[in-house]
Amino acid sequence: MATNHIGKPKNRVDGLKKVTGSAKYAAEFNAPGLVHGVVISSAIAKGRIKAIDTHDALEIEGVLHIFTHENTPGLAWFDLSYKDMDSPPGAPFRPLHSDEIQFNMQPIALVVAETLELARFAALRVKVEYEVETHNTKLADSLDEAIEGKGFRAGFEPPKSIGKFEEAYEAADIKLETEYFHGAEHHNPMEMHASTVIYEEDGGLTIYDKTQGVLNSRHYVSMIFGIKRKKIKVISPFVGGAFGSGLRPQYQLFMATLAALELKRPVKVELTRPQMFSFGHRPITIQKLKLAASPDGSLQAVSHSAYSETSRFEKYVENVVNWPKKLYRCENVEEIYKLVQLDMYTPLDMRAPGGATGVYALESAMDELAYKLNMNPLELRLRNYTDEDKGKEKPFSSKTLKECYRVAAEKFGWSQRNPEPRSTREGHNLVGWGMASGIWDAMQTPARAKARLSADGKLEVGSATADIGTGTYTIMTQIAAETLGLPMEQVTAKLGDSSLPFAFLEGGSTTAASVGTAVKYVCDKIARKLLKEAGKIDDSPFKGAKMEDVVFRDENIVDKQDDSVFIPITEVMKLRGLGTIQKKTTALPNFLKQNKYSRNTHSAVFAEVKIDEDLGTIKVTRIVTAIDAGRILNAKTAHSQILGGVVWGVSMALEEDSFMDHHYGRFINHDLAEYHIAVNADMPDIDITFVEEEDHVVSPIGVKGVGEIGLVGVAAAIGNAVYHATGKRIRSLPITLDKAMSEVSAI
Known part of the structure; x- marks a missing residue:
């Protein structure tokens, strides 16, 4: 079977799951005792909440709790120094932190009930009184108030004029002024933002989140709620489009986590389509x-x-x-x-x-x-x-x-x-x-990857990156399969899990260069291990052979000069008594060169x-x-x-x-x-x-x-x-x- 995969028009390895509906997204995960949260959005753009009356809503049977700025437990989000991986300069928005309204459709409450329908109905019964202040949303009328666009942010290059x-x-001679x-444009991916947070018996959390970076979501939850990262697992195997909207943790993650910790029950919060226009x-x-x-x-x-x-x-x-x-x-x-x-x-x-x-x-x-x-x-x-x-x-x-x-x-x-x-x-x-x-x-950004080759010639590679529809699963599979000369069917790519090795956010057209390099490096490590073990076999034609002397092709280690000299990878594993070969690696950009x-x-x-x-x-x-x-x-x-x-x-x-x-x-x-x-x-x-x-x-x-x-x-x-x-x-x-x-x- 041909094992030249890179550059070829290969079908998506996750395609079957997506077209058959077996690919699960953040709002599709379930757990026993799952309850639902519905976010209430502000009706004004600037001002304060004078009063928020939840009495009638709480009287409805099946309504468990309504979170507002008046009753949220003490959290770590008073720390203004907190930044996520995609934060711009400034102080991030803090949901339910105070009675202040900073923008229209700001989340001001979360209604949690036994069913989604109950939560929606109860949300309609919450009464809010506002103290309205004059707001300004007109860019063109405010240019005289403009400030310098500067501040540290990854990838941002401050303007720099040259010459005179x-x-x-x-x-x-020729001049043009125009x-x-x-x-504004909104991202509008098909999958709306959602988080399903499962409270574990040991006080840990398993979170299914719509995100372009599971490690960013984990970092956010850890920092905001003061929970050790090792007790948080964020999973996002499939993302139904994002286009940048999933780079930063959105407020439904905060809301669902807050409710799960307080109620000690699994909680799901999914934003509505209009609420998708309330952030970014x-x-x-x-x-x-x-x-x-x-x-x-x-x-x-x-x-x-x-x-x-x-x-x-x-x-x-x-x-x-x-x-x-x-x-x-x-x-x-x-x-x-x-x-x-x-x-x-x-x-x-x-x-x-x-x-x-x-x-x-x-x-x-x-x-x-x-x-x-x-x-x-x-x-x-x-x-x-x-x-x-x-x-x-x-x-x-x-x-x-x-x-x-x-x-x-x-x-x-x-x-x-x-x-x-x-x-x-x-x-x-x-x-x-x-x-x-x-x-x-x-x-190229720093990235890590791990790989495990089993005795039957099956390979698994993993990195905590994301696939937002771009084909990351597929290119990870292609790179790994070609590096070790395996059919793609024998390679499984794992991603979207915070327990996997580090990867930066999936964005900026960086993932193929970054995670792809890490996958190549870790598979090279396995290849070197295989060649070393092959050289230890009795009467091996590969004793003392170096990597430049061989190619990995058709599930074999092959002599570069003589195709008739080869040994199957599975035979190397068997003769050397290897159940698995496991490797990890880090791929760093060569900054001096770049x-x-x-x-x-x-x-x-x-x-x-x-x-x-x-x-x-x-x-x-x-x-x-x-x-x-x-x-x-x-x-x-x-x-x-x-x-x-x-x-x-x-x-x-x-x-x-x-x-x-x-x-x-x-x-x-x-x-x-x-x-x-x-x-x-x-x-x-x-x-x-x-x-x-x-x-x-x-x-x-x-x-x-x-x-x-x-x-x-x-x-x-x-x-x-x-x-x-x-x-x-x-x-x-x-x-x-x-x-x-x-x-x-x-x-």
Whole structure:
């Protein structure tokens, strides 16, 4: 049986469980005596709770307890220094800590009852009186209150200007000044956030949580409730989508744990769809850009300013304005990043945080500059192409963006483009073509893994990472199987369990590079042990053999020079009396090597739109994208990741908008009927090409990551295509029918 697995389009090893319904999610676990909790949300955005009357609700038979700020037991959450793995600067929100209301739909009580229906009914009987204070949820009206966007946060690069922007801008021949806006977007995974907390007889906890990091959830519970980590086990074998919403522990985990500890019973708390809009979102952002160029298109000066919202209690930061120095060659770049604190919950990382936002505005402005120069937008990007990160003054570890441009442009037919806006028609449709670049970070984080090979040749590998639908189970299996020359059917991957070896959060496109490397290393350890044991067998042809002398293939150890010389792995185990071989390892990034380079993934995106001239309806009809993401471990799951990113890019460009009613300070389209997302009928023909170049600076296994790069640049390419079709620039997302209609009819 062939054992060359890496790079092949392998089916998901967890696919059968998912399509048959045997994969269990956080809210699907059960236990004897399980009770249910329902969260009550605040009706105001700012103020205090004057009174909370629970009497009528507690009179209902089957209602066990109602937790409020008035009766919560003493907890460790008075410690403001506590941080989870994804915390921004500031003091995290503390549920049920006081009578203060800091944002609309803030959790203010938990009703626990014998059944979910009873808990819901009782929640309706709780009466709350508020003392209302004036709130502010308007970013655009508060820019004069902006503060510097700074503070320590993993992955955040504080803005750094280079050169002399003002002088270069004023001296330039061609100048452009423009502004872009996008509203809030919410993650909206299919699986809503839920926690099932089981109280054990010894006072320990077994927690089934929707999370992108079981170790983060365990750390949170340990710190907040003062419980030793060894007494807490967090399990999350399957996650029904997250997109960043599961990076931080959400308040249902606090609520369920609080109730389980107090009642000493298993408790389940699942948020409703509207409550999924009560924590975290891609922040509302206003971006201002100034670009200056010489007549030949060479960039002389770039200024990128961004104003994003954050909460009153935390300063959420992300890399919004850092991309011009990475994408283009320019000696004078100004970066300004500011935050406006509003009476809302802290924003939260959402797929390609900062990148999807900043690159959208930058690539839209580059398109505007191209038209001002009467230059092909692709030619403008090639004219300013850089092999060096100008901000860090470092070369890229790898970069095949030029080839991405070439491949995608050729497939799309970009050379046939009529440069004149509003020049191409198809019946009553205006046809537009647009393009954009994409860029995202490529990172490896520390990770550990363990492996156990049994005498029958079955292998189990494990790491406390997550699979949020990205295919982590599958690539772990592929790497392990190929390293030891086993069929994938003989390998089992374990993850989503806090008792497994350390792994960082599953996010930022880091998991394949990080956990994948750890799995490779631990399987290499087993391979070395097998070879050593094989050399001890009587008359062994592998006495004194080194790893470079052999290959592991078809369940055998094979001489590299002579395929006829081999020994089955199971025979080595049997002859050496080995029941199992167990190994653990730690994979650390080579910081000395990595710090010499800037490490990124790249993409080129080309889009076609058709806009009904009479109705203003916009249809994306084609997207071609080429991706530079290093080594591709699984051609099928990687393709699906990019496909999903492109779909989200279409959704970001044309559909998604969390609408804030500023009178109430609440997102009011908080369900899947009113929060519009792209569906199958909205999707165009999507052509995806990987331009591979193994990057052994980013990770020893050559991987750079594919989770985010598929999304970055898509919204800009579509917006640029809308301009080419209509001759009018729409500078706010989403580009909805009403905006398109007003722009089209204004011509």
